[in-house]
Amino acid sequence: MGLSSGGFSNAVRNSISSLAGSHHDRRSRKIEEKDKSAGATEKELEPPRFESVKKPLHLLSLPPEIQLLILSQLRFADIERLRRTCKQLRYLATPHQIRVLMGPMKLQNELLGHCKSCLAYDECRQTLLLSNVTDPGYPLASRCVRCALTDGDPRIRFGKKVRLANFDTVFICRWCGWPITEPSISAYTNEQFHRGCYRGYNNALFFYFLLGWAQLSIGITGAALAWRYFRHVTMVFAPTLTSFLLLWFCFGVLIFRSNKKRIYHWTLLLELTILGLWVPPVYYLAVGIANSPNDPVPKSTAATMAMFALNMLFRLVNSVGNMFMLFQYDMTKRHRPNVRWWRRMIHPVVAFFVFWTYPQALDQKYPPDYL
Structure with missing residues (x-):
């Protein structure tokens, strides 16, 4: 064939190495395919992972027991403001539940000492107008003098007397239109005026x-x-x-x-x-x-x-x-x-x-x- 002994040996060596390389490539390819199939099988067998959802941290997310414990530390005015916030809190702080938390006598005093509009509290009831049993919402039916003046309560007329929640009957000042709640602040010569x-x-x-x-x-x-x-x-x-x-x-x-x-x-x-x-x-x-x-x-x-x-x-x-x-x-x-x-x-x-x-x-x- 016109080849020398050295050229023939090189050709034989190259053919043998190419056959060995192709065999090695086929073997490595099979191993890779087997690894891929095994990895896919493992992924299919793994259980699904769920990400944890963060819940909002507010009063309504707490357990009812803790909510009642918080309500027991609040004043009546704050509880009433919470009840006026949403229906869930209104259903939580029911009148029966508030009575259980505060007691009947204390709750009665709290209701009679608060203004039904602004929820201002007056322990002596000198700044609250007297409410009747027939008033809607009684015993939480009293109204403070400020709210009564703002709403134009017909009971507050200068030159007339008005009855307060402490059962005192006082004059309405003819100058400013506010009740003279204490004798010490009335004028010396005219009881229908404040001193100033x-x-x-x-x-x-x-x-x-x-x-x-x-x-x-x-x-x-x-x-x-x-x-x-x-x-x-x-x-x-x-x-x-x-x-x-x-x-x-x-x-x-x-x-x-x-x-x-x-x-x-x-x-x-x-x-x-x-x-x-x-x-x-x-x-x-x-x-x-x-x-x-x-x-x-x-x-x-x-x-x-x-x-x-x-x-x-x-x-x-x-x-x-x-x-x-x-x-x-x-x-x-x-x-x-x-x-x-x-x-x-x-x-x-x-x-x-x-x-x-x-x-x-x-x-x-x-x-x-x-x-």
Whole structure:
């Protein structure tokens, strides 16, 4: 074949090694396949592994025994708040279960000493209104003074008495509308006011006294200026004379009026009449000033015009105040809790008009009797 002895031996050696390598490859392949099949069989035989699910940690996940143990350490107000959270806690803390945890006597005292709305507790029951057996939810039917004022309880009216949960009957303060729960905080000379409220009422009376003399002085001065400089002008003289006479009549009404009968409708009519009488003189002076814009305004005319304007302003404020009192505005609303911001701004303004006009309206009885 043209091969040398060395080449022939190399060819034989290569063929033998290739046969041995192929045999080794087939054997290793069979071993690998056997290992794979054995591994798959082992995986199939292994039991499935389940991952543990973490439960949320909260009160409802605890056993009922531990939940009852926790409830036994809480106050009644906290238990009631939990009962109002969800149905599961409500079914857990049933009235029977609470009675077992606290005892009948303690539970009765707790129910009578808590407000049914805000669950505020008062051991002495001085800030709770008395509840009746016929009230819904009794014995948890009492309401604290704050919640009663917020909801507009009709039992709390200034000038009237209210019965508290400790069976005391107390007055409602005429200034702030809150009950006078203790005799030590009432005014010395008037049991229907708190001590601090009575000082505020006296300050309002003093302001009204000074204001009354100021109105009287301005009314007299305005009429005197009109008669001094415009006595020959009928449009000025006649209205100012009439308003001057009505001024003294109104002053007498303010002095001798009684607190038993309310005459706000008559005083309102009187104030509007005086206000209307000042319109013609002001109109006459304004037209005179407008017809001569180039001429300087005399000092007498300017002073008279200023007095006329002040008289009209005072009568206008008096008319607004009488109107508020005629519609029976409750002066204690400005001291109520949880008042909206716009009402909190309006109430002091209305109180200012009432105190300007007649602060003794706080002393009048309720409901009113009109003359």
